[in-house]
Amino acid sequence: MPELPEVETIKCELEKALVGKKITKVSVINPKVIKEPSAEKFKKELAGATIKNILRKAKLLIVELSNGKALAIHLKMTGQLVYPGKEGKEARVVFYLSDGKALDFNDRRLFAELRVVDNWNNLKFIKELGPEPFDVTAEKFGKMLKSKKTKIKPLLMDQTFISGVGNLYANEALFRSGINPARPANSLSDKEKENLFKELKETLKEAIQHKGSSIDQYIQLSGDPGGYVKYHKVYDKEGKPCIKCKTPIKRISLGGRGTYFCPHCQK
DNA sequence: AATGGGACCTGCGCGC
């Protein structure tokens, strides 16, 4: 579900809402989402801990705690954090806080992953993460693409290559830079690489400003939807006219993921 | 090395 802009939105809101508060109790409704340690230990290690700091690494949220441990949350496709919580039917874990309110962790499809760890830097997912688009220069980005024969769109979504970008924003950035998603990465000209890099960062930045894209499950911490959907130009728009040339937007499958593009504008 | 497929799950919208 959420990509960098959505997770960044939640991160900022969690920061405002939760830092300095204590977790008084944790209720695990479906232990499936807890990957480590056991659900029992998970509850024990969180109860009584104060929330010190909230971080985001690509699409992963990290809640640093006063006891030196950290709660790592990957929302995957349908994870949601809602505060104050309502404990609806998709609530899988509920964190009760010292302010008398609850933070709900909802997850329809049970793909999400919650962990309490001693050192989040040691998580395999973290260690293998490539840089975020905001952490490299256009020059570096261009060099990274040079040795890659793989199709550009799946490459943008490869978290070990560049992190934080998912299906939605990969589609949008490629449309905005006029590049066909199936092009081999190393076939892009210097100009195209530079343009793609610029549009990728712009797209993410705009999405953050509008607090993310609520298509299906993503919502802000408050439960409100993010406002960026109305700015999408290709994602989920199969058959609709391209905003530039009116050619119907095409949907193909690349790397098993729905891929939307304008066959006329994206060469 | 790269690509495709399936797995993990639940639930929605569509066509019949």
Add this chain to the structure above:
DNA sequence: TGCGCGCAGGTCCCAT
């Protein structure tokens, strides 16, 4: 109204 199918902002694992 109901059923079956395809689809979903992610990631991991296996086969070719």
